[in-house]
Amino acid sequence: MRRTVLLLLVCYIAFTVAGSAMAMADKTRIKVVASTTQIADFARQIMGDTAEVVSILAPGADPHTYQPTPDDVQIVLQADICIENGIHLEGKSWMATLAKDAEKPLITATTGLQPLEIGDDDQKVLDPHAWFSPKNVALYVNNITKAMAGYYPDYKAEYQARSKLYLQQLRVLDAWIREQVNRIPPQRRILVTTHDAFNYFCREYKFNASNDFLSIAPVGWSTGAEVGAGITPERRKMVVKSIKESGSPAIFVETTINPKQIREIAQETGVAIGGELYSDSMGPKGSAGETYIGMMRENVLLIVNALK
Template identity: 70%
Template sequence: MKGIIYGLVFFVSLFCSSFAVAIASKPIVVASTTQIADFARQVAGDRLIVKCVLAPGADPHTYQPTPDDVQMVLESDICLENGLHLEGKNWMSTLATDAGKPIITTTDGIKPLAISSEGEMVADPHAWFSPKNVAVYVNNIVKGFSQLDPDGKQNYEARATLFLQQLRVLDSWVRQQINRIPTQRRILVTTHDAFNYFCTEFKLNANNNFLSIAPVGWSTGAEVGGGMTPERRRKVVQSIKESGAPALFVETTINPKQIREIAKETGVKIGGELYSDSMGPEGSAGETYIGMMRENVLLMVNALK
């Protein structure tokens, strides 16, 4: 009996060791945001290990990298960032450069929306809110992974093809759902300017040039474009009152205090909490990009229609 037990222990130990070696031999990808990590996993499958710096609910604009993040990047083979200054003070690029790791800017090739901020025009970094833009993210990721692992190129391309088809279905579904909202009620008011691409693509906020209506600018941090001024707040309150917005929305990555105060001031109800700069935690309905978009749209439709 002891011989059998020792034999089982030996084979289990051998299996675990072989499994650990197989895991350790896979290249490691580090993504800055939860959305980019999801796109990367859709493409990578089991050939690569995808890790993410930001946790669900974290704000990329204000995030400060930790020593654990530095170590994670040091152990990586390639890094992925959003770019367009989404990562406040370009923290992801700095981490990769300091570690000597290649970095892919996943928004390369996207024509960004230009928005006014503190008297100057800046590029809006929230490009993933258009599924058409996500196709560009995915293609950039495929190129980066194929350079890292040429033997896996066909697998990456095949996985990307399926995901791109899912994005086309998502785009069509969102349009169908938004059409359930009467035209005059398609007014989206959120905490910060995260939804410009969404409003432009799906035609919300017609009276605001199809751009976000928000008390805070494109960023919630201290970098260029961040923060809420009294003048901006006054204009937003006035705009909400004049627009007849049926509801206002808080966001998962931002303290809801400001938007709740404005809701009270304007007498407009809170329609719910939207995923914006981060997806939902594991096990939630919004833990993937398609899931977060689905839940956001259903929440908007139910609150606005």
């Protein structure tokens, strides 16, 4: 009996000490709050287990129209550092406002990027969807790595090592995308989506030659009250005309945008819906698109299979 009691006591102490150690380890982890799922993934790739990274946006949410909640305010108040995409992806700069109000440092991942200009001559805007080129993501990663190493110099070597590996993975991803896209004849590289999220992808991989290698979409780059928002009769006519003239075999809906408009255009033009692409958000946990590399892989396979 004594031996049994003693064994139970030892086990209890061991579990208590282990639990306390885990709790202490968790307390020392850096609390990072990212605006979007993509930014959160980049931070996790760089910081590993040194950080607890939370994304304000859930998978499937639209950053252009998002309205922060009281829960978001509390999440940012508990953060050590915040990261945003920038270039007005976060409609009305909601991430910057949350960070400023909570007096938290803010990293803008697109610092130094030369963004594409889109829109008509009367109303030009800068396109914030820069992550659709892995080459641009390299800039995101370098910005986050440099900033985090500055804030947390004890982890500098680790962050740089992780970043180096991830940058190699991005180069492999870019080469793989080019290989896959080359299976589509140039005249069939017509990418029509719900909104202007794929300009960098089209420019990088030579889709939509008739539209200066930019997105063909009925809705502007923002779906909310930001500049360039919404669908106009003129824009809708342009998209319908482009589809009919190009003979595109398929058009695509997006995970973050209401598919109603694009489905109506598909019916009007007689083309198929090629599938649902990840755009402003990655996929939910457990899905094939839950990481940046995963979402790009799934998008490319879907596009190639529909258009080749």
